[in-house]
Amino acid sequence: MQLSDLQRWPGIAGQIALVTGASRGIGSAIADALALQGATVIGTATTAGGADAITARLEAFDTPGQGLALDVADAASVEACLELANERAGAPTILVNNAGITRDNLLVRMKAEDWDDVMSTNLTALYRLSRATLRGMIKARQGRIINISSVVGLTGNPGQANYAAAKAGMIGFAKSLAREVAARNITVNTIAPGFIESDMTRALNEQQIDALHARIPSARLGRPDDVAAAVVFLASEAARYVTGETLNVNGGLHMQ
């Protein structure tokens, strides 16, 4: 499957979509997928160079979006980015919280800043970005907030107490916010990808990859497009009655 093989899903064309962490991997595939669906995509990267590369990539689509620099861990940066997004494209009605970092270590060795950095970028960012975009969605009576969590948030993983806590926190956040805004035609959902081919999983050695394959019923790592396709569904009008849900995209690695 290529993302371009997906038909147009209802309700995405013409929307403004903000995708954080869009320069590579899963975020890049999500930005492309939403652009292919006819959304104007604002993709963020942590550096100006990264933002320029996103702009260059998004120019290829019928509804050219653009890249913006954003540090999701910095409230002032979120405010500035949203101001620019509103000015250049309009108020986002699709928000994909994808930006994430890892600072792995056994808990006994984990520094406080490794805990704080992961919480701020992976979890508190949802608070900052949802608050910055919700008013526009409430006014539009239309919104989709999609959080990219992780299977690790459901199962735990040694060395990732900080990451797993943040990723699990996203799920509780989504369920609460979903209850608050459902009557305004705004849905809030979480996707929990399993092991996806990306810079994060490229750090694994061959032995680790083999061990993973043995545990995944689909017997392969996922591809960024597998996650992006799930985002397209949740962002579309087809998923209007799905909210507060956590969608596993993991090849059967973990089932709820």
Next chain:
Amino acid sequence: MSSVEGQVKGIIAEQLGVKAEELKNDASFVDDLGADSLDTVELVMALEEEFETEIPDEDAESITTVQQAIDYILARKVD
């Protein structure tokens, strides 16, 4: 009725789906007009837009009746 009062009542009526002429000044948004908490947030957003002002969250929480909304906007306009 002052023009501000009329404007404020018009917005409240539109946001909460009630008739402006039937709005009593001491009516509470939640207890009398059936607003939920997000309705009151939207109401404040609409007031901000109409009167081109920003209402801080601390102030917004203290606006719970029709009269309080009118008083708040009148006080703001004098500033």
